[in-house]
Amino acid sequence: MSGIQRILVQLSPEDDNASLMARTGRLAQLSGASVELFCSVYSRELHRDYLFDKKAELHAEHGYVKGVEAKLEALSAPLEAQQIKVGLDVYWERHLVEGVMRKIQRFEPDLVIASMTHHNIVTELFSPDAERTLIRECPAPLLLARKQGWPDQVGLAASIDPFHPCPEPVALDNAVLDMAQQMALILGSQMRVVHSFHALPHSAIFDEHVVTDYEALQSKVLQEHRERIDTVLEPYGLGIGSPEVSILEGEAHKVLPDYAQRVPVSLLVVGHVAKGMLERILSGSTVERMLGSLPCDLLVVKPPGFVCPTDYEE
Structure with a gap:
């Protein structure tokens, strides 16, 4: 077995994650690593809609997170079919890069994988500043993947x-x-x-x-x-x-x-x-x-x- 045993994959629920998941499956199967699929999400529109009803806002947040979890479950199915151990996690975090970095610090992965578009942004959820933060501060090896497959x-x-x-x-x-x-x-x-x-x-x-x-x-x-x-x-x-x-x-x-x-x-x-x-x-x-x-x-x-x-x- 390799030294890569825990892979954390940062995903965007709005992105086409096919090529990213193909890389993840290939690496996990060949290395014997387990995989954690993760999203850091937030909706300003939802927050505005429930600005004066905190209880309803929390209920809406829960529904939003459950919807993202369902998307991660669908993405995890092909990995599980390959006998790869898969975990799922979603953070509701206003500052997205903070959610990602907090997850990295807690999970302590051997490898972090994130998508990178041709505009140098780690998924559509990220700004260029967030991408630079990942490059500078991620303590684990960070694989920034482009759209084209291997x-x-x-x-x-x-x-x-x-x-x-x-x-x-x-x-x-x-x-x-x-x-x-x-x-x-x-x-x-x-x-x-x-x-x-x-x-x-x-x-x-x-x-x-x-x-x-x-x-x-x-x-x-x-x-x-x-x-x-x-x-x-x-x-x-x-x-x-x-x-x-x-x-x-x-x-x-x-x-x-x-x-x-x-x-x-x-x-x-x-x-x-x-x-x-x-x-x-x-x-x-x-x-x-x-x-x-x-x-x-x-x-x-x-x-x-x-x-x-x-x-x-x-």
Whole structure:
């Protein structure tokens, strides 16, 4: 059995969840995991209609939740037919992302799966801010799934960076590679590894002595990246010379979508590093910046020991 034993699936009762459920069933059956289908719901219209009758409002809320539970039961039937253990849960929560994060903290899943539209929104219930909150704060590996389904042979790649701006970049790369290796084993896929680096542009160098030896400087930078990559990959039986390993020059949020399209990749596993508020406002994380152009699903992994910065149980 794999290390994935509890899968939490965030669903929208208004969405067509067919491709999301197909992924869930495939992963659960192959890994032996149980599945929890979950919705965080709220109706402003219902609240307005019963503004002055609290008892009637509570009764209406109960009916609304029961209706969503019935939809989840219908979605669970194909999974149960595959002998997959399925649970259902619905939260009535005004702030939807808080409901999702509270469920994650309580359920402690090994994997969270949520839909992602081409507009970068996790289901129609979510705003872009909610999607970013999930990416930044979800402590479990987070699989953001696009509308298109997986092919029979899932192309899988791990994006690593030994120069992550975090205290232990190698530990984060190990977490990414371990997760990618686990998913490859579950899905019967070959794990590819990709690393992108952004070389210093010629125009940004102001030391005339360095400028005269620009090519040597670039060669030195590339060599340092290659050596670091070799060190990280050695425990996995891979290295720079392996056909599964690619080094790309350019900014990650620009070159990784092209790589995923070219290979092709159906699932890209990446590490996420927390940034300060000002840096997030100015640029966002690499993960967030490439969502709009990435043609495949994204599996976001946090560093070992990551703790959600917000306590949603308060």
